[in-house]
Amino acid sequence: MMELCILGCHSATPKASLNPTSQVLEVNGEVFLIDCGEGTQVQLRRNRIRFSRIKHIFISHLHGDHCFGLIGLISTFGLLNRQPNLNIYGPKGIENFIKHQLALTKTHLSYQLIFHELESEEPKKILETEKVCVETIPLQHRIYTNGFLFKEKPGDRQLLLDVLQELSIDKAYYKSIVKGKDVELASGEVIKNEELTLPPKKTLSYAFCSDTAFKPDIVEQIQGVDVLYHEATFLEQHEDLAYKTMHSTARQAGIIAQKAKVGELILGHFSARYRDTEDFKKESETVFDSVKLASSGKKFTYHLA
Amino acid sequence: MMELCILGCHSATPKASLNPTSQVLEVNGEVFLIDCGEGTQVQLRRNRIRFSRIKHIFISHLHGDHCFGLIGLISTFGLLNRQPNLNIYGPKGIENFIKHQLALTKTHLSYQLIFHELESEEPKKILETEKVCVETIPLQHRIYTNGFLFKEKPGDRQLLLDVLQELSIDKAYYKSIVKGKDVELASGEVIKNEELTLPPKKTLSYAFCSDTAFKPDIVEQIQGVDVLYHEATFLEQHEDLAYKTMHSTARQAGIIAQKAKVGELILGHFSARYRDTEDFKKESETVFDSVKLASSGKKFTYHLA
Numbered sequence: 001m002m003e004l005c006i007l008g009c010h011s012a013t014p015k016a017s018l019n020p021t022s023q024v025l026e027v028n029g030e031v032f033l034i035d036c037g038e039g040t041q042v043q044l045r046r047n048r049i050r051f052s053r054i055k056h057i058f059i060s061h062l063h064g065d066h067c068f069g070l071i072g073l074i075s076t077f078g079l080l081n082r083q084p085n086l087n088i089y090g091p092k093g094i095e096n097f098i099k100h101q102l103a104l105t106k107t108h109l110s111y112q113l114i115f116h117e118l119e120s121e122e123p124k125k126i127l128e129t130e131k132v133c134v135e136t137i138p139l140q141h142r143i144y145t146n147g148f149l150f151k152e153k154p155g156d157r158q159l160l161l162d163v164l165q166e167l168s169i170d171k172a173y174y175k176s177i178v179k180g181k182d183v184e185l186a187s188g189e190v191i192k193n194e195e196l197t198l199p200p201k202k203t204l205s206y207a208f209c210s211d212t213a214f215k216p217d218i219v220e221q222i223q224g225v226d227v228l229y230h231e232a233t234f235l236e237q238h239e240d241l242a243y244k245t246m247h248s249t250a251r252q253a254g255i256i257a258q259k260a261k262v263g264e265l266i267l268g269h270f271s272a273r274y275r276d277t278e279d280f281k282k283e284s285e286t287v288f289d290s291v292k293l294a295s296s297g298k299k300f301t302y303h304l305a
Numbered sequence: 306m307m308e309l310c311i312l313g314c315h316s317a318t319p320k321a322s323l324n325p326t327s328q329v330l331e332v333n334g335e336v337f338l339i340d341c342g343e344g345t346q347v348q349l350r351r352n353r354i355r356f357s358r359i360k361h362i363f364i365s366h367l368h369g370d371h372c373f374g375l376i377g378l379i380s381t382f383g384l385l386n387r388q389p390n391l392n393i394y395g396p397k398g399i400e401n402f403i404k405h406q407l408a409l410t411k412t413h414l415s416y417q418l419i420f421h422e423l424e425s426e427e428p429k430k431i432l433e434t435e436k437v438c439v440e441t442i443p444l445q446h447r448i449y450t451n452g453f454l455f456k457e458k459p460g461d462r463q464l465l466l467d468v469l470q471e472l473s474i475d476k477a478y479y480k481s482i483v484k485g486k487d488v489e490l491a492s493g494e495v496i497k498n499e500e501l502t503l504p505p506k507k508t509l510s511y512a513f514c515s516d517t518a519f520k521p522d523i524v525e526q527i528q529g530v531d532v533l534y535h536e537a538t539f540l541e542q543h544e545d546l547a548y549k550t551m552h553s554t555a556r557q558a559g560i561i562a563q564k565a566k567v568g569e570l571i572l573g574h575f576s577a578r579y580r581d582t583e584d585f586k587k588e589s590e591t592v593f594d595s596v597k598l599a600s601s602g603k604k605f606t607y608h609l610a
Contacts, residue, residue, distance in 0.1 A: 012384050038377040039344045062410045064380045072343040075369045079317050097409045104402045105367045106448050143411050 002027050002152070002204040002302040004227070007043035009268035009294035011233050011247075012065040019296045020065035021269060023229070024049055025206055027152055028131045033057045034148060034208050040069035041076050047297060051077060052084070056127060058134070059090030060210060061145035062097065071101045078109040085112045089126050089134075091144045092119040118146055123221055128153075137221055139212035141246045147210065149222060152203035160196055167191065202304050207262070210269050213243070214252040219259045226302060228262040229294065231269035232280050238271075254284035254291065268294035307332050307457070307509045307607040309532070312348035314573035314599035316538050316552075317370040324601045325370035326574060328534070329354055330511060332457055333436045338362045339453060339513050345374035346381050352602060356382060357389070361432060363439070364395030365515060366450035367402065376406045383414040390417045394431050394439075396449045397424040423451055428526055433458075442526055444517035446551045452515065454527060457508035465501055472496065507609050512567070515574050518548070519557040524564045531607060533567040534599065536574035537585050543576075559589035559596065573599035 003026045008019025020037025024044070031053040033040075044051065059067050067090070077086065088094065095115035102109070116126060118136060127134040130153075137147035156178035164174070169191075173183055183191045207222040210231035222228060233247035242249050248256075250267060257265035265288055267280050274280075277293050284291045292300070308331045313324025325342025329349070336358040338345075349356065356378075364372050372395070382391065393399065400420035407414070421431060423441060432439040435458075442452030461483035469479070474496075478488055488496045512527040515536035527533060538552035547554050553561075555572060562570035570593055572585050579585075582598050589596045597605070 012381070038374065039347060042344060064377055064410050064412065067410070068377045068380070069343065072369055072373045075373070076317070093409050097406065100405050101402065104398050105369055105372070107369065 002206060002227075004206065004229070004266075004300040004302075005047055005049065006268070006294045006296060006298045006300075007040055007047060008037050008296050009270070010065075010296075011269050011271050012063070018272065019043055020068075021060075021210060022066075022069065023208070023294075024054075025150060025208075027150060027204070027206075030129055030131055031055070032132075032134070032150065035060055035066040035210070036068075036070040036073060037065045038068040038072075041073045043296070044073075051080065052082065054086070055084060056087045056089065056134075058148050058208075059088065059094060060139070060147060060208070061141060061143055062091055062093060063141075063143065063211070066211075067094075067097075071098060074098060074102070074109070074113065075105070075107050077111065078107060082109075082111045085114050087114045087116060087127070089116040089118060089148075091146070092117045119144070123149075135221075137207060137209060137218055139209060139218070140215045141211045141213065145211060147212065147218070148208045149225070150206045150208075152205065154200040154203055157193070157197035157200055160198065163196055167196075169196070204302055204304060209256075211247060213246040214248050214255075216256065216259065219256060222256075222260045222262065224261055224263075226263040227266065227300070228257055228260065228264070229266045229268060230256055232267040232284065233269050233271050235274065235279055235283055238273075250280040250283040251287060254287035257284075257291075258288040264290045264292060266292045266294050266300065307511060307532075309511065309534070309571075309605040309607075310352055310354065311573070311599045311601060311603045311605075312345055312352060313342050313601050314575070315370075315601075316574050316576050317368070323577065324348055325373075326365075326515060327374065328513070328599075329359075330455060330513075332455060332509070332511075335434055335436055336360070337437075337439070337455065340365055340371040340515070341373075341375040341378060342370045343373040343377075346378045348601070349378075356385065357387065359391070360389060361392045361394065361439075363453050363513075364393065364399060365444070365452065365513070366446060366448055367396055367398060368448065368516070371516075372399075372402075376403060379403060379407070379414070379418065380410070380412050382416065383412060387414075387416045390419050392419045392421060392432070394421040394423060394453075396451070397422045424449070428454075440526075442512060442514060442523055444514060444523070445520045446516045446518065450516060452517065452523070453513045454530070455511045455513075457510065459505040459508055462498070462502035462505055465503065468501055472501075474501070509607055509609060514561075516552060518551040519553050519560075521561065521564065524561060527561075527565045527567065529566055531568040532571065532605070533562050533565065533569070534571045534573060535561055537572040537589065538574050538576050540579065540584055540588055555585040555588040556592060559592035562589075562596075563593040569595045569597060571597045571599050571605065 005024045007022040010018040021035040022040040025032045125135045139145040205225040207225045230253040232250040232253045234242040310329045312327040315323040326340040327345040444450040510530040535558040537555040537558045539547040
């Protein structure tokens with residue numbers, strides 16, 4: 001099961017009701033915070049996401065609308081006497097950025113911050129947990145920026161219980177069978193694992209791509225992901241502005257989705273200049289079928305058969 | 306006319322519905338922002354306070370719940386292509402605090418930031434505009450902290466129009482008469498200013514005192530102010546915690562108000578541990594009569610006869 005909760009998805013200029021970029025991805029019970037614009041801690045509260053579940057925070061780039069909420073969140077964790085380590089993945093400079101603020105505000109934390117500074121221009125695996133792999137997706141923006149690709153790790157092979165029972169195979173062997181081992185019967189006969197199991201269930205994947213200019217060379221890396229969140233700051237009528245500010249249009253996001261044959265495209269990072277975000281969906285749908293719009297507080301849930 | 310708009314008045318630990326300290330004081334059309342916790346820019350929008358009216362920001366101390374919203378506000382002003390200078394008054398270190406973040410996020414502002422760093426332990430006049438004087442109120446907290454005293458400047462003397470007309474004094478003289486000048490009639494007779502005018506209207510004053518331990522020696526400086534905002538983080542039952550964390554109880558705030566003979570006391574900076582802020586009012590009223598409670602979005606308006 002994978003669930004994405006949008007805490008904020010608007011670009012920099014604030015309105016009373018709009019929040020800058022931040023989102024929570026939950027994959028099989030593991031919780032990841034992606035970007036942390038101002039007000040993220042309040043948005044986490046509003047969406048009832050327990051602070052203690054967050055162990056990894058990924059920051060795409062050091063523009064304010066993606067990181068100005070980080071110091072407040074880190075401080076609050078300290079006030080709440082958090083104990084577990086907190087891992088922060090972000091551009092080189094992020095450690096200094098946070099530590100300088102902690103020092104000046106004389107904030108002493110109850111827990112350990114572990115920074116993982118990024119500076120590679122190539123995709124790089126940055127985290128592997130029990131259930132998930134995370135790698136960077138190098139993007140193209142006015143400053144060094146990464147997207148993040150979350151891939152559920154393949155689980156165990158699926159036992160064919162009726163076959164196992166028919167062969168009277170002891171349950172004690174199941175643990176090794178799900179890992180792919182063959183079984184030797186008392187008779188000496190070896191039963192191939194493929195006869196006892198089905199392959200592991202299909203896994204889910206999520207690619208977060210914000211902020212970025214139109215960058216078709218990410219298509220290879222995100223080929224076939226189940227869900228792609230791609231920024232669409234502008235509509236096509238402002239393609240010149242998108243080019244100048246190194247953002248994308250809704251149509252360009254659609255092209256990436258279509259070329260990468262993703263399962264679903266979620267658009268976000270809308271400029272405040274547009275009244276109706278539905279226009280982003282319409283524009284994107286001219287090139288790709290399955291388009292959804294992000295909005296603060298919206299949840300997207302994905303299951304596999 | 307003086308109007309105080311509370312943007313936030315809770316102490317550090319956030320809840321979904323509570324905002325950290327920030328408030329806007331308007332005195333005769335001049336707008337001052339006092340403290341700037343995370344989310345202040347959104348609170349300004351919600352309360353329909355135009356960004357362009359803010360020319361002076363006062364930061365009491367560099368704890369996150371009083372200053373983590375400053376970088377976001379400054380950046381947004383830049384995105385909106387602000388032109389007028391912005392003055393920031395706060396503890397020594399605040400310039401570096403902000404400039405370091407601007408540099409790391411590669412933010413270039415369209416306007417000039419002018420920092421006024423404070424380090425004196427004595428009250429000090431830090432701003433004089435056409436209509437208002439502002440001085441620091443040194444407070445006692447875990448880090449260097451100032452309150453701020455806003456005093457409307459005395460206006461012109463008030464013309465006694467019937468007397469002026471009876472004496473056929475030309476209107477050309479009024480401009481000097483309101484400033485206190487005597488008038489020499491054509492006959493050579495000198496009319497004393499006191500016979501032609503009343504003293505200037507009474508002026509309004511506002512003292513902001515947060516965060517601070519119980520500090521009775523501020524009483525002299527704030528004697529007789531019309532409005533005192535004083536922190537009351539704790540109730541008396543947690544006086545030990547107040548002492549330890551260098552905060553005040555509601556009762557202690559009441560004692561300051563009573564000793565200083567202020568017109569009205571507004572309590573704020575409530576700890577999130579208490580359910581009902583009415584308890585702060587009740588406790589404070591055991592020592593002082595006129596007590597009000599701050600809350601996000603609440604406005605207090607003051608007129609003089």
